[in-house]
Amino acid sequence: GRHSMLPRHVQRLGRDWITHWNGSQVLALNSPVSSCMRWAGHYPPWASFPLPIPADFSANWRLPPFLGPWRQFQNSNWHLDNYAQSCCFHLPNPSMKSEGEEPLTKKRRLSGQCDTSTPEEETKFSNEKEPSCLSVAQNEEKHSSKKGTIKRRWEYFCQQSRTMKISENKESDQSDKESEAAFDFTVMSYNILSQNLLEDNSHLYKHCRQRLLFWTYRFPNILQEIKQLDADVLCLQEVQEDHYRTEIKSSLESLGYHCEYKMRTGRKPDGCAICFKTSKFSLISSNPVEFFRRDIPLLDRDNVGLVLLLQPRFHSKTSAAICVANTHLLYNPRRGDIKLTQLAMLLAEIASVAPQKDGSFCPIIICGDFNSVPGSPLYRFIKEGKLNYEGLAIGKVSGQEQFPRGQRILSIPIWPKKLGISQNCVYEIKQQQKEENAGEKLEAAKLDNTQEIVVASEKLSSKLQHHFKLSSVYSHYLPETGVPEVTTCHSRSAVTVDYIFYSAANDDTAAQPGVEDSFHGGLKLLGRLALLTEKDLWTVNGLPNENNSSDHLPLLAEFRLIER
Numbered sequence: 001g002r003h004s005m006l007p008r009h010v011q012r013l014g015r016d017w018i019t020h021w022n023g024s025q026v027l028a029l030n031s032p033v034s035s036c037m038r039w040a041g042h043y044p045p046w047a048s049f050p051l052p053i054p055a056d057f058s059a060n061w062r063l064p065p066f067l068g069p070w071r072q073f074q075n076s077n078w079h080l081d082n083y084a085q086s087c088c089f090h091l092p093n094p095s096m097k098s099e100g101e102e103p104l105t106k107k108r109r110l111s112g113q114c115d116t117s118t119p120e121e122e123t124k125f126s127n128e129k130e131p132s133c134l135s136v137a138q139n140e141e142k143h144s145s146k147k148g149t150i151k152r153r154w155e156y157f158c159q160q161s162r163t164m165k166i167s168e169n170k171e172s173d174q175s176d177k178e179s180e181a182a183f184d185f186t187v188m189s190y191n192i193l194s195q196n197l198l199e200d201n202s203h204l205y206k207h208c209r210q211r212l213l214f215w216t217y218r219f220p221n222i223l224q225e226i227k228q229l230d231a232d233v234l235c236l237q238e239v240q241e242d243h244y245r246t247e248i249k250s251s252l253e254s255l256g257y258h259c260e261y262k263m264r265t266g267r268k269p270d271g272c273a274i275c276f277k278t279s280k281f282s283l284i285s286s287n288p289v290e291f292f293r294r295d296i297p298l299l300d301r302d303n304v305g306l307v308l309l310l311q312p313r314f315h316s317k318t319s320a321a322i323c324v325a326n327t328h329l330l331y332n333p334r335r336g337d338i339k340l341t342q343l344a345m346l347l348a349e350i351a352s353v354a355p356q357k358d359g360s361f362c363p364i365i366i367c368g369d370f371n372s373v374p375g376s377p378l379y380r381f382i383k384e385g386k387l388n389y390e391g392l393a394i395g396k397v398s399g400q401e402q403f404p405r406g407q408r409i410l411s412i413p414i415w416p417k418k419l420g421i422s423q424n425c426v427y428e429i430k431q432q433q434k435e436e437n438a439g440e441k442l443e444a445a446k447l448d449n450t451q452e453i454v455v456a457s458e459k460l461s462s463k464l465q466h467h468f469k470l471s472s473v474y475s476h477y478l479p480e481t482g483v484p485e486v487t488t489c490h491s492r493s494a495v496t497v498d499y500i501f502y503s504a505a506n507d508d509t510a511a512q513p514g515v516e517d518s519f520h521g522g523l524k525l526l527g528r529l530a531l532l533t534e535k536d537l538w539t540v541n542g543l544p545n546e547n548n549s550s551d552h553l554p555l556l557a558e559f560r561l562i563e564r
Helices: 008-022 034-041 054-060 070-074 080-087 118-125 195-200 215-229 241-254 336-353 377-384 438-460 534-538
Strands: 154-157 164-166 183-191 233-240 257-263 270-277 281-290 304-312 322-328 364-369 386-388 463-465 470-472 498-503 522-529 555-562
Touching: 183 215, 183 322, 183 364, 183 498, 195 233, 215 241, 233 241, 233 322, 233 364, 241 257, 241 270, 257 281, 257 304, 270 281, 270 304, 270 322, 281 336, 304 336, 322 336, 336 364, 336 377, 377 386, 377 470, 377 498, 498 522, 498 555
Parallel strands: 183 233, 322 364
Antiparallel strands: 154 164, 154 522, 183 555, 233 270, 257 270, 281 304, 304 322, 364 498, 386 463, 470 498, 522 555
């Protein structure tokens, strides 16, 4: 009868809240937070009062007027942000007012319930990790939200043997120079998480506090990582076009980089960027690759790639060059046919850019988010240079799903002839351009008939191959324990999908067995920034976190260019 003047749904809501309000467990300091979280997180869409994020809950909380006197609540000395330190739950905020904020209406809503699964259970492992891989801040201030910092060690490869040498200082291995022609440089591959994609897929970041997901918070952290790692070449994925235009490009140029960018062709406003230090390289050519083809139904996705040919700035009698490629392949685990075709298109562009005057390929580095796991058919194709896909289900190409839902078998061939790319992942030459006059038509027709037979036999082949001898910078498993390394970690999964592949020199001790020096010189892997395990990352609440503002880790490697 107290609320007879209120609408019926408000009466029900009021009675439910008053029940919680009158219960002493809600106000007691040692009370469980679950009831309060249910109370706060499941407000109806017509409720107009804001629910702030946990970090500043006690400062901005305003009690609805029908729940009792505010003074009584204020004097109870009850601070929910203390619980936020240990519970790490998330309250959706419908009235954020910050640059880079999430839109008021979204396709997916964040759940208001507390996620008390893996992120919180994994914190107990913080004392069991290797101190050289990860360190967590021990003395945390009472109201600080900082969980810890990730410290990744630098792994250096000894040049005198096939064993790996761990060194804390990169400079300690620089004394041994092979020749005057040696040229050392570093390459980073980093998916920086487009803000637009973050907001469209907010269900992946339920473990994160809201304020950590704003672009105004994230970009300074990302830029600081880039400054600290100080790579000579940056291969960035998920670079949002408006952010690139307004702040990313200018910020990187101020650090001495020249930037090349290719935006996706569809409605998603992000793309790939390759940036290089002008003090180390000059640009020979920039070659964007669009994977969307309007006339080919298979290629209806808007992913892109970018291939640069760079000239090292060092004294040399010959004109050495390095080909650097960057891409972000389709995510969909059930469309391995599209992934393989996109990869073939990228390899064909590299094959057209990398040849040298003597017919060999210049050293090649391929970076990116391939949305495929180590050991998958797509991964093996990159490293081994061949793949027989006969009888292979499209859902098994990338290995992303343990129980693949895509059961359809790959067609033979995977892509149509009109794409203009052969099973060897090179561009085909158009034979009709060879006809110059009517007197050669008959001979050309005979030649065309022979070629049609060859093409027909190629179509029946289920074997793909490419001519690059590529190795992976990372081994994907810890050598001591066999525990998998991961490059991305969010609420749904923690796996390796990011890679740096390179054409190894003959004497590269870190290269895969059997790699031949079929290139103009080659690359020797000098060192790499070690990756972490899923267990390590959950000690700092996964990704993104307070200090690492993408859901991917940056990959970093140091190479030495060796000329023949």
